[in-house]
Amino acid sequence: MLDRLLSRRLLFLSGKGGVGKSVVGAALALCAQRRGRRTCLVEIEAPLPAARLLGGQPGTSPIHPAEVRPGLFTINLEPTAVMEEYVRRTLHVELFVRKILESPIYQRFYAAAPGLPELMLLGKIMDLTTERHAFDLVIVDAPSTGHGLSFLKVPAAASTAIPIGPVGNAARRIVAQLQDAARTGLAVVAIPEEMAVVEGLEFLEQARDEVGISAEAVILNQCHEPVFDTREEAQVLDLLAAERGGRLARGVTLRGALVAARRQMRRRKLTRFYETRLRKATSLPLVRLPRLFVEQFGEAELRRLAQRLEAA
Amino acid sequence: MSPRREPAAALLEALRERKVLVVGGAGGVGKTTTAAALALQSALLGRRALVCTIDPSRRLATSLGLTRLSDRPRALDLKKVAPDAAGEMWAMTLDTKTTFDALVVRYAKDAEARERIFANRFYQGFSAALYGSHEYLATEKLLELTQDERFDLVILDTPPTRHALDFLDAPDRLIRFLDSSTLRFFLRPYFAAGRITVRIATRTGALAMKLVDSMLGMQFLQDLSEFFLALESMYDGFRDRAAKVQAMLKEPSSGFVLVTGPARATLDEARFFHDRLAEKQMPFVALIVNRLHPDPAHEPDPGGPLPRLDEELAAKLAAVHRDMQTLARAEAKGLVRLEVDTGQPPLLVPELEQDIHDLRGLREAGELILGARTLPRRRLRRTAGARA
Numbered sequence: 001m002l003d004r005l006l007s008r009r010l011l012f013l014s015g016k017g018g019v020g021k022s023v024v025g026a027a028l029a030l031c032a033q034r035r036g037r038r039t040c041l042v043e044i045e046a047p048l049p050a051a052r053l054l055g056g057q058p059g060t061s062p063i064h065p066a067e068v069r070p071g072l073f074t075i076n077l078e079p080t081a082v083m084e085e086y087v088r089r090t091l092h093v094e095l096f097v098r099k100i101l102e103s104p105i106y107q108r109f110y111a112a113a114p115g116l117p118e119l120m121l122l123g124k125i126m127d128l129t130t131e132r133h134a135f136d137l138v139i140v141d142a143p144s145t146g147h148g149l150s151f152l153k154v155p156a157a158a159s160t161a162i163p164i165g166p167v168g169n170a171a172r173r174i175v176a177q178l179q180d181a182a183r184t185g186l187a188v189v190a191i192p193e194e195m196a197v198v199e200g201l202e203f204l205e206q207a208r209d210e211v212g213i214s215a216e217a218v219i220l221n222q223c224h225e226p227v228f229d230t231r232e233e234a235q236v237l238d239l240l241a242a243e244r245g246g247r248l249a250r251g252v253t254l255r256g257a258l259v260a261a262r263r264q265m266r267r268r269k270l271t272r273f274y275e276t277r278l279r280k281a282t283s284l285p286l287v288r289l290p291r292l293f294v295e296q297f298g299e300a301e302l303r304r305l306a307q308r309l310e311a312a
Numbered sequence: 313m314s315p316r317r318e319p320a321a322a323l324l325e326a327l328r329e330r331k332v333l334v335v336g337g338a339g340g341v342g343k344t345t346t347a348a349a350l351a352l353q354s355a356l357l358g359r360r361a362l363v364c365t366i367d368p369s370r371r372l373a374t375s376l377g378l379t380r381l382s383d384r385p386r387a388l389d390l391k392k393v394a395p396d397a398a399g400e401m402w403a404m405t406l407d408t409k410t411t412f413d414a415l416v417v418r419y420a421k422d423a424e425a426r427e428r429i430f431a432n433r434f435y436q437g438f439s440a441a442l443y444g445s446h447e448y449l450a451t452e453k454l455l456e457l458t459q460d461e462r463f464d465l466v467i468l469d470t471p472p473t474r475h476a477l478d479f480l481d482a483p484d485r486l487i488r489f490l491d492s493s494t495l496r497f498f499l500r501p502y503f504a505a506g507r508i509t510v511r512i513a514t515r516t517g518a519l520a521m522k523l524v525d526s527m528l529g530m531q532f533l534q535d536l537s538e539f540f541l542a543l544e545s546m547y548d549g550f551r552d553r554a555a556k557v558q559a560m561l562k563e564p565s566s567g568f569v570l571v572t573g574p575a576r577a578t579l580d581e582a583r584f585f586h587d588r589l590a591e592k593q594m595p596f597v598a599l600i601v602n603r604l605h606p607d608p609a610h611e612p613d614p615g616g617p618l619p620r621l622d623e624e625l626a627a628k629l630a631a632v633h634r635d636m637q638t639l640a641r642a643e644a645k646g647l648v649r650l651e652v653d654t655g656q657p658p659l660l661v662p663e664l665e666q667d668i669h670d671l672r673g674l675r676e677a678g679e680l681i682l683g684a685r686t687l688p689r690r691r692l693r694r695t696a697g698a699r700a
Contacts, residue, residue, distance in 0.1 A: 018340020018573065048577055087523065096519055106524070161433050165529025194667045195344070198374050227632060232625050239619065246618025248630050254618055256608030257629035260636040266665040293635035295642040 001285045001312050005216050006032045008185040009129050010177075012140045012213065014149060015189035016199040020221045022050035023297065024189050024289065025141040027305040030054065033072040034306075037136040040065050040073040040128055044121060044143050049076045053302045065128070073135070075128075079117035082124045118154040119167065122174050129183075149206045152178060152186075152213060181214035188215065191222045192267075192274040201281050218284050220275060222291040224268040228261065236261045267291075287312040319657050320682050323569070323598040327354040327361075330567050332458055332560065333467045333597065337571035338581045342602040345375045345668055346571045347469035349678035351401050352671065354465050355390060356678075358398035362457060365405050365469035373405070377670035381405045385462070393671040402463065411449045421545035428542040434535040435542075447481075451557040458560065567597035572650075572658075574604050574643035579650050586654045599656045600681060601647060603663040607640035608633050644687075648695045651687055659684035 005011065006028070013028075015021045022043060029041040043049050051059075051066075051074035059066020062078030063085050087106075088097050100106050128138050142151050155174040162168030178184055186207050190200035200218065207215045228236060239258055246254045271288075278286055289308055292301050326333060327350060335347040344365055351363035362385055373381040376388065385404045390397045413430075420426040429435055450468065457466045525533065560566060568589055572582035582599065589596050621629075651657055661677075661684050668677055 016340055017338065018575075018578070047580075090523065090527065100519060100523060103519075160436070161535065162528055162532040163433075164531050165525075165527060167527045168529060168532065194374055194669050196340075227628055228625075232622075232628065235622075235625060236629075243614045244619050245614040245616040247613075248618065248626060248633070251609060252630055252633050253609070253611060253613040254629070255613050256611040257633040259606075259611050260608040260632045261629055263636065263663075263665055264632050270667060293638050295638055 001217060001287060002031060002309055004285075005185065005187060006035065006037060006137055008137070008183060008216075009135075010125070010138050010140070010184045011216075012142050012152065012184070012186045013189055014142050014152075014186060014203050014207075016196045019189050019191045019196050021189045022046060022048075022141050023053070023302065023305065024219055024221055025139050026050035026053050027289075027302055027309055028187075029072060029074075029139050030302060030306040031309050032137050032139070033069060034310075036071070038071045038073075038134060039137045039139065040075065040133070040135045042125060042128065042138060042140045043074070043076045044141070045078060046076050046141070049074065050141070051076065053297070053299055055299055063124070065133070077121055077124060079121055082120045083117065086120055086123070115154045115158055115161075118151055119158050119171060119174070122151075122155060123170055126174055126177055129177075149203055149211055152207075152211045156211070175212075179212040184213060185216040186213045187217045187219055189219045189221055190274075190278070192220060192224075192271040194274075197274050197278060200278070204282060204284070215282075215284060218278055218282060218286045219289060220271075220278065220286060221289045223271045223275070223288045224264060225290050226268060227264055233265055236265065285312075319598050319659050319686060320684060323350075323659070324357075324682055326567050326569075326597045327465070328357050328359070330565050330597075331465060332454065332566040333465065333569055334454075334470060334561065334566070335467060335569045335571060336470045336585055338573075338578045341571050341573040341578050343571045344469050345674070345677060346569070346600060346602065346681065347467050348375050348403065349668075349674045349681060350569070351403070351465075351467045352390075352394070352674050353678040353682060354467075355397050355399035355401040356394055356675075359464040360400040360402070360462060361465040361467060362402040362404065362460075362463040363467045363469065364403075364453065364457060373403075375668055375674060376403055378403075383407050383410050385457075385460075388671065390671065393675055399464075406450065406453050408449055411453060415449075415452065415546070419546045419549045420542075425542055425545050429539070432535060432539045432542060434532075434539040448554070452553060455553055455557050455560070561594060562592075564595055567595045569597050570599045572599070572601055574601060574646060576646060579646045583650060583653055586656065596656070599650075599654065599658040600661060600684070601650075601658045602661050604643055604647075604660050605636055605639040606662050607644070608636050644691075647687060648692060651692060652695055657686040660686060 011028070013021050013025050025041055025043070029039050032039040041051065041054075043051070051068055054068045054072060054074060057066070057068065059068075059075065062076065062081035065073035065075040067073050084097075084101055087100060088094075091097050091100065125138065125140055127133075128135060142149075155171045155178065158171035159168060159175055162171060186203075188200045188203050188207075190196045204215050204218075207213050236258055239254070240262060244254060244258075248254055248257055275286065275288065287309065289305050292304065294301055333347075333350065335343055335350070337343045347365065348363050351361040354361035364385075373379060381403055383404055383406055385402045388401045388403060390401055416426055416429050420429060447470075450470065454466065454468055457463065570582050570585055570589075572578045586596070586599065647658060647660070659681060661680050664673075664677065664680075666673065668674055
C-alpha cells in the first residue's frame with residue numbers, strides 16, 4: 001500500500017481539522033525518506049509545523065525548503081511571501097519589485113482578488129515538483145478550512161474566471177496536473193468519529209466528482225487498539241457491576257483501572273464500527289494508526305507511526 | 313475583578329434569557345455538537361431555539377440524526393427524546409452561495425443590476441470565496457434570523473476558519489473594505505472595452521498595472537471591475553447591516569460561548585479568542601472544554617480486598633490506567649494554565665464513551681455541559697502562586 005502511496009510525485013493529504021493530518025504527513029515523509037526518496041513535506045501557514053517532529057533545524061524561509069534530515073526537506077509556506085516571489089520572478093528587476101510590492105494598486109489588487117493566494121500556493125507546490133528541485137516526492141498537508149476540498153477546487157474556478165493571460169494559463173496547467181493520476185494522488189485522513197468519517201467520505205466524493213484527483217488511500221488515525229479479549233471484557237464488566245475495590249498497585253485502584261478499561265473497550269468498539277463503515281463506503285486501501293498515550297507527541301512517537309505505516 | 317459566578321449557572325441563565333449566542337472555537341473540537349446541544353437545552357427550558365451552522369458539509373445534520381438540512385429553518389420533532397420540552401428546537405445550515413444569491417435578489421437595485429451580477433464570470437467562480445464572504449454572510453444571516461419572530465434564541469455555530477477570530481472581525485473588515493479606496497479603484501471604469509482607459513499617475517502605478525495585466529489579462533480585470541460596479545448599488549445596505557450586527561453582538565442580550573478541546577494548539581487558540589473578545593468588549597458567557605480524559609485516580613475506591621485476578625488481566629488493567637492517567641494529567645496542566653491566563657473557569661466536559669448522532673445523544677451532551685465541573689480551586693491557587 002505504502003509503495004503505491006509514495007510512488008506519485010505529488011501527494012495531498014486532506015481531512016477535517018483536528019484529525020492529526022500534519023502528524024500523518026510527517027510520518028509519511030519519514031517513510032519516504034527511509035526508502036531513499038528525496039522528499040519535501042509542505043505545510044501551509046501551520047502554527048505548529050510538523051517539521052519540528054522530524055528533528056533537525058526546521059527552516060524559517062517561507063519559500064525555500066530546508067533540509068531537516070538527509071534527503072528530507074520541509075517548508076511552511078506563507079501565501080504573501082509566495083506571491084512576492086512570483087512578482088519577483090516575473091519582473092526580474094529588484095528595484096521595481098520593491099516599489100511594486102509597496103504600490104497601493106498592487107496591494108488593493110491582492111486584497112480584492114479571492115482565490116489568488118490559493119492559486120499562487122498551488123503554483124508554488126507544482127513548481128516544487130519540477131526537475132529544478134529534484135524532489136522524488138512532495139507531500140502537501142492541505143489546509144483544513146472546513147470547506148471540503150475548496151483549496152483544490154480553486155484552479156478550476158480560476159480557469160473559468162480568468163480566460164486569458166499567464167495566470168489563467170497557469171490555473172489550467174494546475175488543473176491538468178491535479179488530474180494526472182500517474183503524477184498526483186490524494187490520501188484522506190480521518191479519526192474514528194462520526195463527523196470526521198462523514199467529512200472524510202465527502203472529501204473522497206468531491207475529489208472524484210469536482211477536482212478529478214485520484215484518491216489513493218484512507219488513513220484512520222487515533223485508533224484504539226485491541227487490549228482485552230472477549231473473556232477479559234466480560235470480566236471487566238462483571239467486576240464493575242459488582243463494585244469491587246482494592247488496589248492493583250501504588251496509586252492504582254482497581255475501580256479506576258476498570259473505569260479506564262470500560263472507556264478503552266467502548267472507544268475500541270467505535271474504532272471497529274467506523275473502520276467497517278469506511279470499508280463499506282470505499283474500496284480504497286485503509287490504514288489504521290494507533291492512538292498514542294503520551295504527554296507530548298515527539299520524535300519517538302512519530303517513528304512509531306512511521307513503523308506502523310511501513311507494516312501496513 | 314468581578315466576583316466569580318458559577319460558569320454552568322451563567323450558561324444556563326444565558327440559555328434562558330439571551331437572544332443570540334455565538335459559538336466559536338477551532339475546528340474539530342465539537343463546536344457544532346455543542347451548539348446543537350445548547351439549542352436543545354434551551355428548548356427544554358421552554359424557549360424556541362434555532363441552531364444555525366455555516367457549513368457546506370452535513371455536519372449539523374449528522375449530529376441531529378438527519379440525512380440533510382437545508383438553508384431554511386426546520387423544526388425538529390422532540391417528542392421522542394424530550395416529551396417534556398415546552399419549547400421548540402429548529403435547525404438550519406447556511407450555504408454561502410445560496411445566501412449570496414439571495415442577497416443579490418433581495419438588495420440589487422433592479423432586475424438589470426441583478427442579472428449583471430449573476431452573469432459575471434467572476435461572481436460565478438468566486439462569490440463563495442470572496443474576501444471574508446463566509447464570515448460576512450454568517451453575520452448577515454444572523455441579523456435576519458434574530459428578527460425572525462419564530463425564534464427566541466439564535467445559536468450560531470461560527471464558520472470553520474483557520475482563525476476563529478475571522479468571524480468577529482468580518483463586519484469590521486467589510487466596512488473598512490467598502491470604505492477603502494480599493495473599491496473606488498475598481499469602480500472607476502479603467503478597464504472598459506478591454507484596455508486601460510486612463511493614464512496612471514505614477515510610473516510605479518503604471519508598472520503595477522502592467523504587471524497585473526500581464527498576469528491576469530485585461531478580460532479578468534474587466535470582469536472584476538464589472539463585478540464591483542454591479543454590486544455598487546448594494547454597498548450602502550452592506551455597510552448598514554454590518555454596523556447593525558456589530559452593535560447587536562455587543563448588547564447584553566448577546567453572548568459568546570467558546571469551545572475548545574484539551575490539545576495544546578486548540579487551548580492556545582481559545583486563549584487568544586478570549587482575549588480578543590475582552591478587547592472588543594463582547595459579552596462572554598462560557599468557556600467549554602470538550603473531550604477531556606478523566607483521571608482514573610479520581611474514581612472513588614468502593615473499598616474491600618482486591619479480588620483475585622488473572623495476572624495478565626491485572627497487567628493490562630494497570631497499563632490502561634497508566635495510559636489514561638498520562639493523558640488526563642497532560643490535559644489538566646494545560647487547563648490550569650488556561651484558567652489562570654483567562655480568569656475564566658472552564659467547564660470540563662469528559663470525552664463521551666459513545667458518539668453523538670441523534671437527539672438523544674445531544675440531550676445527554678447538553679446535560680453533561682450544564683452539569684460540568686470546574687478545576688479544583690486548590691490546584692489553581694498553587695499554580696497562580698507559582699506563576700506570580
